[in-house]
Structure formats: structure tokens, C-alpha cells
Amino acid sequence: MSKKRTAKLAKRQPVEKNLREIITPEGVPVRVELAERGDRAGAVLIDLAIMVGCMIVSVIAIALMSGFSGMGRVGIILILLIFFFFRNFYFMFFELKWQGQTPGKRRLGLKVIDRFGKPLSSEAIFARNMMREIELFIPIGIVMAGGGSGISGLMQFFAFVWAMTLVCLPLMNKDNLRAGDLVAGTLVVREPKILLAADMVEKSEQALEEGGPEFVFTQKQIDAYGVYELQTLETLLRNTSPEGRDKRKVAGKAILKKIGWADPVPARKLDSFLTAYYQALRKRLESQLLMGKRRQDKFDETG
Amino acid sequence: MAPKMAKSYQFRSERQENWTRLEDMVQRAEKSGMASLSSAEIFELPHLYQGALSSLSVARSISLDKNVVDYLEALVARAYFLLHSQQRTVGAAFKKLFVYALPAAVRSIRQEMLVTVIVFMLGLIAAFVLVLENPDWYFSFVDQSLAGNRQPAASAEELRDTLYAKQDEVGGLDIFATQLFTHNSKVGILAFALGFALGIPTLWLLFTNGAMLGAFLALFHSKGLLFELGGWLIIHGSTEITAILLCGAAGLAIARHYIFPGKYSRLEALSFYGKKAAIVAFGCILMFLAAGVLEGFARQLVTGDITRYGVGFTLFVLWLGYFLFGGRGAEQDGSL
Numbered sequence: 001m002s003k004k005r006t007a008k009l010a011k012r013q014p015v016e017k018n019l020r021e022i023i024t025p026e027g028v029p030v031r032v033e034l035a036e037r038g039d040r041a042g043a044v045l046i047d048l049a050i051m052v053g054c055m056i057v058s059v060i061a062i063a064l065m066s067g068f069s070g071m072g073r074v075g076i077i078l079i080l081l082i083f084f085f086f087r088n089f090y091f092m093f094f095e096l097k098w099q100g101q102t103p104g105k106r107r108l109g110l111k112v113i114d115r116f117g118k119p120l121s122s123e124a125i126f127a128r129n130m131m132r133e134i135e136l137f138i139p140i141g142i143v144m145a146g147g148g149s150g151i152s153g154l155m156q157f158f159a160f161v162w163a164m165t166l167v168c169l170p171l172m173n174k175d176n177l178r179a180g181d182l183v184a185g186t187l188v189v190r191e192p193k194i195l196l197a198a199d200m201v202e203k204s205e206q207a208l209e210e211g212g213p214e215f216v217f218t219q220k221q222i223d224a225y226g227v228y229e230l231q232t233l234e235t236l237l238r239n240t241s242p243e244g245r246d247k248r249k250v251a252g253k254a255i256l257k258k259i260g261w262a263d264p265v266p267a268r269k270l271d272s273f274l275t276a277y278y279q280a281l282r283k284r285l286e287s288q289l290l291m292g293k294r295r296q297d298k299f300d301e302t303g
Numbered sequence: 304m305a306p307k308m309a310k311s312y313q314f315r316s317e318r319q320e321n322w323t324r325l326e327d328m329v330q331r332a333e334k335s336g337m338a339s340l341s342s343a344e345i346f347e348l349p350h351l352y353q354g355a356l357s358s359l360s361v362a363r364s365i366s367l368d369k370n371v372v373d374y375l376e377a378l379v380a381r382a383y384f385l386l387h388s389q390q391r392t393v394g395a396a397f398k399k400l401f402v403y404a405l406p407a408a409v410r411s412i413r414q415e416m417l418v419t420v421i422v423f424m425l426g427l428i429a430a431f432v433l434v435l436e437n438p439d440w441y442f443s444f445v446d447q448s449l450a451g452n453r454q455p456a457a458s459a460e461e462l463r464d465t466l467y468a469k470q471d472e473v474g475g476l477d478i479f480a481t482q483l484f485t486h487n488s489k490v491g492i493l494a495f496a497l498g499f500a501l502g503i504p505t506l507w508l509l510f511t512n513g514a515m516l517g518a519f520l521a522l523f524h525s526k527g528l529l530f531e532l533g534g535w536l537i538i539h540g541s542t543e544i545t546a547i548l549l550c551g552a553a554g555l556a557i558a559r560h561y562i563f564p565g566k567y568s569r570l571e572a573l574s575f576y577g578k579k580a581a582i583v584a585f586g587c588i589l590m591f592l593a594a595g596v597l598e599g600f601a602r603q604l605v606t607g608d609i610t611r612y613g614v615g616f617t618l619f620v621l622w623l624g625y626f627l628f629g630g631r632g633a634e635q636d637g638s639l
Contacts, residue, residue, distance in 0.1 A: 028356050030380045088588060096396045099388045119387045122396035123404050127581035134496035162500050183581050185574025192377035197370045201312050231369040282367050286311050289365055
């Protein structure tokens with residue numbers, strides 16, 4: 001259980017190449033994380049399952065209403081119409097109603113946005129979901145029917161090749177765009193949700209009020225690291241899993257060695273030592289930042 | 304006391320309350336819509352958003368607390384999506400589509416429409432002339448499985464029967480079902496989808512379908528039944544063939560603007576013109592539904608030639624009027 005949880009946590013860390021920037025009208029770039037292909041496929045499968053479920057329920061309901069024996073033409077026509085409407089309007093309805101989300105997308109935390117930072121227009125929603133007809137339903141039809149009806153020979157082959165190309169399109173570009181996204185100018189991103197955790201320096205501010213700090217570092221010791229190491233240390237300190245504790249042990253050893261800390265630090269004190277060092281380092285780097293100096297990492301000599 | 308505190312800590316503790324207020328509002332609005340916010344909150348929302356936005360800018364430059372920056376980034380993105388989304392109900396969105404967007408999109412592809420009409424007519428005329436000269440050509444254009452009783456060897460009487468099928472023989476239902484899910488809407492959608500494949504297959508598809516129609520016409524003409532066939536075809540054909548041609552035109556529009564993106568980048572051109580093309584194709588799906596109803600039912604009920612022509616032409620004029628004049632006023636004053 002805990003292992004699974006950590007794996008999930010680790011996965012939640014956004015990968016740099018999956019980040020896209022949108023410039024808001026105020027001129028501030030906002031970063032969003034691209035949805036993974038697997039998640040998108042999962043969302044479609046959930047939606048399809050809901051659709052098929054609804055279709056089955058409506059067929060049964062109509063059958064019950066008209067009596068099993070006499071399910072006449074009207075019943076069948078009704079069913080055909082219901083199928084038609086589900087197939088064409090299910091995705092559109094929800095994406096319009098929920099601002100770019102369907103039940104499947106909501107479940108997996110995905111969202112459709114405009115690729116160029118504009119509002120997601122209803123036209124874009126109509127367009128991207130109309131394309132499902134040729135990206136999803138026709139390929140499904142071709143696979144299931146094995147190419148029986150209507151168009152013959154060469155055309156059927158063409159259709160098959162193109163249907164498959166369209167199906168595979170999201171695998172062939174770095175933004176995971178499917179044909180509908182291309183046509184509608186949309187992008188599917190992960191719903192941004194990050195909780196505000198307690199500030200790591202909060203405790204030290206309290207400690208300052210109560211009395212002197214436990215660990216005191218020299219200027220040279222503090223100057224050993226840069227922003228990259230600081231933020232890595234922050235991630236480690238916020239990681240509460242057992243795996244995180246092991247990682248902290250390794251990192252702690254490295255830091256002790258690098259800054260030449262003389263006194264031995266017992267294992268139970270390690271966390272408070274690292275926190276104290278984090279606070280000192282952050283204070284130092286932030287004050288440098290105010291002077292316009294940003295020391296990127298420990299190899300950076302600007303500081 | 305104060306100077307000893309980290310600047311970023313101070314910065315955060317002064318603003319944190321507004322951030323969490325914004326987060327709470329955004330969360331509720333995401334879950335149950337903007338309507339779940341009180342009017343005072345709605346009024347406050349943009350201000351809190353602006354505040355969070357500037358907090359983000361500042362935090363990026365002064366704070367090294369990764370969590371705060373990431374949090375603000377996510378919060379601002381969520382608020383941004385919320386504020387910059389179109390607060391339009393599903394009904395209003397569909398209304399806008401049918402009143403304004405669809406006819407405007409059709410008008411925007413009129414050049415492509417001209418091409419598809421010409422290609423379709425070329426196929427039609429070529430096949431008509433060839434089959435009239437030599438009926439052996441017939442099966443080059445018409446698939447055996449689709450022809451049924453409609454063969455050069457059939458007598459005029461048999462051909463006439465195919466036009467006025469008795470209701471028990473061919474259920475309107477079967478035709479409706481096949482119509483809805485197979486042949487013609489498939490041709491249309493394929494014409495559109497293959498436009499994505501740079502357009503050549505679309506033209507070929509339109510040509511062969513035109514040729515098929517031409518061959519039918521020639522066959523019935525040779526037996527003196529052209530006028531009757533016309534009535535049989537036009538009652539749904541005026542809707543259906545228009546839709547196929549529109550689908551083809553939409554496909555061509557995608558191909559054209561992908562190959563010649565003009566001042567845009569290819570992707571921008573695709574999303575600008577492709578959006579319109581896809582909306583046209585979506586309208587065509589609904590036209591195919593209408594054609595299915597007409598073919599399955601109206602044709603069974605209306606057997607008089609003149610009435611058939613009347614219904615077919617009336618529908619054609621209605622479509623034409625809708626596409627040519629629909630939503631023009633709204634386009635100008637931007638009321639939609």
C-alpha cells in the first residue's frame with residue numbers, strides 16, 4: 001500500500017518535457033502539464049463504458065415499455081435514434097457543460113483547454129468531438145464489421161489505412177494531439193491541483209521567537225549549495241514515506257561531508273538538522289535573489 | 304523581530320488568506336458551476352485572481368519555496384480556466400451553432416463547394432453519356448451489390464417497381480437503419496476524413512459517386528423513366544447529395560489550408576479552418592439523419608411524382624436559404 005502510494009506520488013511530479021506554457025492576457029506565463037496518453041485512453045474507455053451502459057439501459061427500458069413481443073418498428077426506430085444521439089452528442093454535451101471535461105476526464109483529472117491560451121470556445125468543442133466519428137467510431141466499425149458494407153475495394157483499403165493513421169496520430173506528436181485536437185486547436189492537460197503545504201521556514205520563525213536556533217552554520221557552510229539543491233532538499237523533506245526517510249539519510253550524509261560539519265548528528269536529529277540547514281540556505285539564497293543574484297546550483301559561481 | 308523573518312515567509316503569510324479564499328471559490332465553481340457562487344463572490348473573484356497572478360509573478364522572483372510557487376501556478380491556472388471559459392449553457396451553445404456558426408462555416412468553404420460540385424457533376428455526366436451509348440458500362444460505375452434489380456437487363460416494368468416499392472415489401476425501417484449507419488453517411492464522412500489525407504481520395508470518391516448516379520440516370524432514361532427516377536431520388540437526394548458535397552468540400556478545405564497555410568503556421572491554419580470544416584461535417588451528420596428519415600418514410604408515403612419533386616425542391620431551397628442567409632445579422636453585430 002505505502003509503496004503504491006509513493007509510486008503515485010513520484011508519478012505526480014511533473015516532467016519538464018510535459019510542461020506547456022500559456023501566456024495569459026495579463027502577460028504572465030502559466031504552466032500546465034500535458035495529459036499522458038494512457039490517461040487519455042483510460043478516460044475514453046470510461047466514457048465509452050458509460051455510453052454503452054446508457055444505451056443498454058435505454059434499450060431495456062424501451063423493450064419493457066412496449067412489451068418484449070411487440071417491440072414494433074417505433075421501438076426500434078427510437079432505439080436507433082437514441083444510439084445516434086449518444087454517439088454524436090455524449091462528448092459534446094459534457095464538454096460544453098463541464099468546461100472541457102467528460103465523466104471519464106473528470107475521473108482521471110484531465111481537462112481540455114485552448115492551445116493558444118484563448119477561452120475554450122463551443123465551436124472548438126463541437127469540432128473536436130465531431131472528429132471522434134472518424135477517429136473512434138468508424139475505426140471501431142471497420143474492425144467489427146471487417147469491411148462488409150458500402151464502399152468497396154481500393155476505397156475500403158484507403159479508409160482503413162487512414163482510419164488507423166488517425167487513430168495513431170496522438171502517438172506521433174509531442175503534444176499528444178489527436179486529429180480532433182489539431183482541427184479544434186485544443187490541448188488536453190492534467191487538471192492542475194496542488195495543495196498548499198506548510199512553509200518549511202515556519203517552524204524556525206517560531207523557534208526564533210522562543211529562543212536561539214539549535215544549529216548554527218557559518219557563512220561558508222551555507223554558501224555550499226544553490227537553488228537546485230535547496231529545492232531538491234525541500235522535496236525530500238516533504239516526502240513522508242519510508243523511502244523518503246532513506247533518501248534523506250543519504251542526502252544528509254552528503255551534506256554533512258560537503259559542508260564539513262564536525263559534530264556527529266544522531267539519526268533522530270537528522271531531520272531537524274536538515275530542516276535547519278534548509279532554512280539557513282533558503283534565507284541566504286533569497287536575500288541574494290533580492291540583490292538580483294540567483295545561484296542556480298552548487299557549481300554556479302555567481303553567489 | 305520583523306527583519307529577522309525570511310522575506311518570502313512574510314510575503315506568504317500576508318497573502319495566504321486570499322489564496323485559500325480563491326482556491327475555495329474555484330473549487331466550488333469547478334464542481335457545481337459559477338452559479339454556486341454568491342454575487343459578492345463573483346464580484347470578488349477577478350480581484351482575487353489578479354492578486355494571485357501578481358503573487359505568482361513575485362513568488363517566482365523572490366521565493367525559493369517550490370511548493371508555494373507550484374501551488375500558485377496551479378491555482379492561477381485553475382482560476383484562469385474558470386474565468387476565461389465561455390459561461391454558456393449547453394442549450395445556448397447549440398443555439399449559437401445552428402443559428403450562426405454552421406451557416407457561417409458553410410459559407411466559408413464555398414470555393415471548395417464549387418470544386419466538389421464540379422467534380423461530382425463531371426462524374427455524373429461522364430457516366431450518363433457512357434452508359435447511354437453502351438449499357439455494358441453500367442457495372443463499371445455501379446456496384447453489383449447496390450444495384451439490386453436495377454440492371455440494364457431489367458424491363459421497364461421491373462425498374463418502375465423499384466421506384467414505387469410497396470410498404471410491406473421494403474420496410475421504411477430497414478432503409479432508415481441502413482441509411483443511418485451505413486452507405487451514404489459513410490460516403491460523406493469518408494469524403495471528409497479523406498480530405499485530411501490531402502484531398503485526392505475525396506475527389507475520387509465524389510467522382511465515383513457522381514458516376515454511380517449518372518449511370519442510374521442513364522439506365523432509367525433509356526427505359527423512359529427518367530422523370531419518375533428523378534422524383535424518387537430528389538425527395539431525399541436534395542438533402543443527402545448536398546450533405547455529401549458539403550462533406551467533401553469540408554475535407555478539401557482542410558487539405559487546402561494544410562497544404563497552403565498562408566500567413567499562419569500549419570497548425571494554426573489547421574485549427575482555424577479545420578474548426579469550420581468540422582462544424583460543417585457535423586451539420587452534415589444531422590443532414591444525413593434528416594435524409595434517412597426522408598428516404599425511409601417520406602418516400603414510402605409520398606408516391607406522386609409531382610409531390611416528390613415538390614418536397615425535394617422545397618427542402619433544397621430551405622437548405623440553400625439557411626446556408627446562404629442564416630445568422631448573417633448576428634455575424635455583423637456580434638450579438639451571439
